[in-house]
Each structure stands twice: as C-alpha cells, then as structure tokens.
Amino acid sequence: MFWNKDRETMSRKEIENLQVELLKEKIEYAYNNVPFYKKKFDDFGIDKSSIKTIEDIRKLPFTTKNDFRDNYPFGLFATDMKQIVRIHSSSGTTGKPTVVGYTKNDLETWTNLIARIAKAAGVTDEDIVHIAFGYGLFTGGFGLHYGLEKIGAAIVPASSGNTKRQIMLIKDYGATVLVCTPSYALHIAEVAKESGIDIEKDLKLRIGMFGAEPWSDQMRKKIEAELNIKAYDNYGLSEIMGPGFSGECEEQNGMHIAEDNFIAEIINPETDKPVKEGEYGELVITTLTKEALPVFRYRTRDITKISTKPCSCGRTLAKMSKPIGRTDDMLIIRGVNVFPSQIEEVLFNIEGISPHYQIVVDRKGALDVATVMVEANANLFFDEMKKQKQFLDNINYELKSALGIDVSVKLVEPHSIERSMGKAKRIIDNRKF
Numbered sequence: 001m002f003w004n005k006d007r008e009t010m011s012r013k014e015i016e017n018l019q020v021e022l023l024k025e026k027i028e029y030a031y032n033n034v035p036f037y038k039k040k041f042d043d044f045g046i047d048k049s050s051i052k053t054i055e056d057i058r059k060l061p062f063t064t065k066n067d068f069r070d071n072y073p074f075g076l077f078a079t080d081m082k083q084i085v086r087i088h089s090s091s092g093t094t095g096k097p098t099v100v101g102y103t104k105n106d107l108e109t110w111t112n113l114i115a116r117i118a119k120a121a122g123v124t125d126e127d128i129v130h131i132a133f134g135y136g137l138f139t140g141g142f143g144l145h146y147g148l149e150k151i152g153a154a155i156v157p158a159s160s161g162n163t164k165r166q167i168m169l170i171k172d173y174g175a176t177v178l179v180c181t182p183s184y185a186l187h188i189a190e191v192a193k194e195s196g197i198d199i200e201k202d203l204k205l206r207i208g209m210f211g212a213e214p215w216s217d218q219m220r221k222k223i224e225a226e227l228n229i230k231a232y233d234n235y236g237l238s239e240i241m242g243p244g245f246s247g248e249c250e251e252q253n254g255m256h257i258a259e260d261n262f263i264a265e266i267i268n269p270e271t272d273k274p275v276k277e278g279e280y281g282e283l284v285i286t287t288l289t290k291e292a293l294p295v296f297r298y299r300t301r302d303i304t305k306i307s308t309k310p311c312s313c314g315r316t317l318a319k320m321s322k323p324i325g326r327t328d329d330m331l332i333i334r335g336v337n338v339f340p341s342q343i344e345e346v347l348f349n350i351e352g353i354s355p356h357y358q359i360v361v362d363r364k365g366a367l368d369v370a371t372v373m374v375e376a377n378a379n380l381f382f383d384e385m386k387k388q389k390q391f392l393d394n395i396n397y398e399l400k401s402a403l404g405i406d407v408s409v410k411l412v413e414p415h416s417i418e419r420s421m422g423k424a425k426r427i428i429d430n431r432k433f
Contacts, residue, residue, distance in 0.1 A: 001124075003116040003151075007260045008315045012308060015259050015316070016054045022288035023057065023263065024048040030294045033078035036071055037296065057263055057286060058274070062297045065098060068239060073099040079292050089137045090238040090337055097137070100238050101292040107146070109289050110241055113258050114147020117247025120256060120313070121232040122207055123177055125152025130170050132180035132188070133212070133335070134160040139242030140212050140335065144179050147244065153177065160184075163191045170203060177207045181335045182215040182223060182231070186366030189226035205229050211236070211243055212335035213368075214323055220252075233322060239298055240285045246320050251312055254319030261289045264318065265297070266306050269327045280305045282327055283320065301328045331361060331427065333368045336405045340426040343372060343407075346398045352377055352391065358417055360428045368431065370407040372399065375414055 002008050010018070028048045030037040040061050041047065050059060068076060077084070085104050089097035102110065123129070129148045135141035135157060149155050156173055158166055160180075167188060170178070178185060185208055192199055199205075208223060208231040215233070223231045235255050236243035245262060246255035257264050266281040267274055275281040283300045287293075302323040310316045331338045340359060347357055358373045374395065388411065395409045 001119045001122060002314075003112065003119040008116070008256070008317055010260075010316055012316065018260055019054055019263050019288060020051060020056075022260075023286065024051050026286075026288055026290075026294050027051065027060075027296075030078060030296070034076060034294070036067065036076055037294075054263070057265070057297065060286075060296050062272075062284070062299050063295055064299050065239070065301075068098045069096055072096050074101065076295075077101050077292055078294055079103060084292055086142075087137075088139045088142070088238055088242065090139070098239055100139075100241075103291040106241070106290055106292050109261065110143060110244055111146045111150050113241070113244030113261060114144055115150045116147075116258065117234050117244060117256075118144075118148050118151055118153075118209065120247055120249040120315070121209055122230070122250050123148065123151060123153060123209070127151075127153040127176045127207070128156065128174055128204075129153045129177040129179060130156045130158055130166070130173070130175035132158050132160055132166055132178065132184060138335070139236070139238050143236070143242040143244060144209065148177075148179070163188060164195065167192045167195065167197060170205065171197065174204045176204050177209065178205055178227070178229070179209045181212050182208075182210040182219055183213060183334065183363070183366050183368055185210060185223050185231070186219075186226060189223070190365055199226070200228050203228070208232065209234060209247075213332045214325075216322070235320065235323070237300060239300075240287050240295055241290065245285065249311060249313040249315060254307065254311070254321055256311070256315050256317040256319055257306070259317050262287055264306060264320065266304070269301075269303075278305055278307060280324065283323070301326045301330065303327065331359070331370075331429070333361065333370050333407075334405055336403065338370070338403055338405070342402050343399065344426075346402050347372075347374060347395070350395060350398065353395075353411075357426070358428060359426060361431055363431045370405075372407055372409050373412050373417060374409060375417055376411045377414060 031041050044061050046060055083103050084101040086102040089099045131145055133141040145155055158169055205227055206229055208229045211234045220231045232248040233255055234243055234247035236245040246257040248255050263286040265284040267284055269282040280303055283302045283304050285298045287295045303325045304320050304323045306318050306320050308318045353374050353376055360371045362369050392409050399407050
C-alpha cells in the first residue's frame with residue numbers, strides 16, 4: 001500500500017533532481033534565518049550556486065549534537081517563536097536536552113511521513129492502534145499518533161507503564177496494531193501469558209510498529225512468534241524531526257527512506273569520506289523540508305548501510321538496514337538516550353563516592369535494566385545499613401531526575417572497579433540484539 005505513490009516510486013534521477021532543488025532552497029533559507037548556519041556557510045564558502053549535483057552536499061559542514069547543545073535552547077531555530085506550535089526534546093550529553101521546534105507545516109509534513117511508513121507496513125483505516133510510547137517531550141508518542149490518525153485508524157493513546165492495564169486495553173478494545181519499543185512488546189507478551197491470556201485467541205493484534213531502540217532480526221522473529229503479529233521497524237531521531245525518516249514495507253528487508261524530505265549519506269566515521277553503496281558507515285542526514293529547524297549533514301552516530309536498488313514492493317526510495325551500533329558511547333535503554341557523561345555528572349556531585357564507576361546493562365526477560373556500580377569510600381561502605389540505604393535512595397533520585405528513567409545503583413568496595421591506563425571502560429553491555 002502507498003500513501004503517496006508518485007513520491008514513493010520516482011526514478012533515481014527524479015529523486016536526486018528533487019533533492020538538489022530542495023537543498024538549494026534550504027541553504028538560502030538557513031543562510032538568511034539561522035546565524036549559526038550563516039557563519040558556517042560563510043566559513044566554507046557555501047551558497048546555493050555551489051550546489052549543482054547531489055554529490056556537492058559534501059561541500060557543506062557537518063552538524064553535531066554539540067551544535068545543538070551550544071545553541072541551547074532555540075539558537076538553531078529559523079523562525080521566531082510566534083510560528084512555533086510544538087516543542088520536543090531529547091536528552092543531551094550534559095544534562096541539557098536537544099531542543100527541536102515545529103511550525104504548522106512541519107507538523108503536517110511529519111504527520112504525512114508517519115502515514116507513509118504506517119501504510120507501508122499495512123496499517124489501514126480499519127485498524128485500532130494501541131500506542132504504548134510515552135507522551136511528552138519524547139517524539140515517539142505524538143509522532144506516531146498523528147500520522148496513524150491521519151490514515152483514519154482509531155488511536156488508543158495508552159502511553160507507557162502499567163503493563164497489565166495495557167494488556168487489558170489491548171484485549172478489551174480489540175487493538176490490531178501495537179506501537180512501542182520492541183523490548184516492551186516482548187514484555188507485554190510475557191505478562192499476558194503470565195496473566196492467563198491466550199494471545200492467539202484473546203487478542204486481535206496483527207501488526208507491530210516498533211522503534212526507539214536497536215533490535216535484531218532474531219528479536220523480530222521472537223516478537224512475531226510471541227504476539228502472533230508481523231513486526232515492522234522504523235527509524236528517526238528528534239534532531240531531524242522524530243520517527244518517520246524511514247520505515248519498513250511489508251517485504252521487511254530494509255527501511256525505506258523519505259528521500260523527498262531528507263538526504264541520507266553514509267560516511268566512514270574515521271575519514272569523513274563517503275563509503276561505497278552497501279558498505280556500513282555512519283548515517284548523516286540533511287533535512288530538505290523542515291521550516292522551524294533546518295539541519296544540514298547531521299551526524300547521527302548510528303552505523304548502518306544503504307541500498308538504492310528498487311524494492312519488490314514497488315517503491316524506489318532507498319532503504320537503510322537496521323543500525324548495528326554507534327560511533328559514540330551513547331546507550332539506548334528502554335527507548336531513552338543515556339550518556340555515561342550524564343551519569344558521571346550526577347555522581348561527581350555526590351560526596352562519599354569515588355570517581356570510579358561502571359554501567360552494566362542487562363536484559364531481564366524483555367526489558368533493559370541498567371545498574372550503576374559505584375565505589376564508596378571506606379567509611380561509607382562499612383557504615384550502618386540504614387545510612388547506606390538513604391545514600392542509595394539519594395543517588396537513585398538524582399540519577400532518575402537527570403536521565404528520565406530508573407536505574408539500579410550498587411555500592412561496591414573501594415578499588416574493586418578495574419582501573420585502566422587508557423580510556424576507562426565505563427560500559428558493560430550484556431544485551432544481545
């Protein structure tokens with residue numbers, strides 16, 4: 001099924017010609033409206049006349065998460081606040097969020113991009129969609145909501161948490177589509193079985209639209225078997241809009257990129273040079289239609305590969321593979337971006353602990369669990385249990401305030417965390433994706 005067949009079946013030449021024209025327009029727009037990009041483009045000698053082919057995008061400078069941080073909160077916006085109708089944000093590396101804004105046109109674009117990936121996955125106006133993403137500053141909940149609603153599907157905005165209630169609503173309301181993280185989908189299946197639910201007989205689910213965290217094809221097979229559905233992947237990130245950048249069609253062999261709205265590059269993260277088609281590298285994204293926040297060559301840090309071969313579904317839009325890792329130290333835990341530096345900032349402001357810590361990430365059942373191992377000083381470690389508990393409760397509270405999710409904290413004896421002469425090993429990730 002198509003949402004906009006003309007745009008989804010263009011020839012490669014038509015796609016690239018459209019991208020070049022939109023890129024020229026957006027360069028001029030950003031130059032005139034975003035001081036950050038005016039300076040960048042002046043420094044690099046860039047104007048719209050320097051863009052003649054799609055390869056000329058490589059003349060433009062990269063944009064990074066640090067640029068968002070340095071221009072916090074609204075320094076990268078191209079419009080005044082009177083035109084901004086929505087603000088979302090994601091976590092940042094130093095506790096300050098990455099802030100993104102949307103005009104009315106941006107929201108309409110976003111809605112249509114979600115409708116496109118939903119249609120590609122087989123969602124129709126006869127479906128009842130249960131959304132178990134959190135609603136708030138995170139782009140996932142609202143992003144998927146309005147696009148699915150545009151199709152004509154009935155939306156159950158359940159938000160996150162209270163799994164037994166989620167299952168009750170899925171069953172009683174007859175949901176046919178589930179939207180959440182893949183790990184939470186497995187958790188729903190586990191809790192449903194423990195509650196005596198016969199998933200095949202009692203539930204009507206047929207499609208799952210999952211994203212916000214990495215997951216493997218092995219995990220897809222398990223989800224499909226446990227929930228008796230077809231599970232589809234989609235990809236996006238707040239800095240470039242949110243979910244909707246790409247999504248799988250019913251062939252389930254790669255996520256079609258909305259190339260009429262974005263330019264996707266794959267570069268070697270060490271040399272910053274483009275890699276050959278089909279080779280893994282870092283995904284770099286340029287927005288072509290954003291009004292409030294145009295972004296050029298944003299380094300996502302996600303490692304993936306792209307193919308421009310037409311799909312058997314009839315779409316000619318390029319496809320990206322599931323990201324297989326990252327070039328930085330960011331973790332994605334239950335759909336939330338977590339940086340060791342965020343944890344470090346909290347810990348370093350608490351007296352009684354050393355600067356030595358490790359983050360251990362495990363998967364218990366279907367859910368990710370993070371434990372922060374913290375070295376306590378000798379006096380605290382041998383202090384009475386009541387004081388230790390109060391101390392742990394304080395650390396837990398501070399970490400949850402900074403990260404937005406619960407993590408476990410475990411006090412360990414002084415000098416028990418391995419020291420390194422080089423870069424400290426802060427993360428032990430035991431998950432299997």
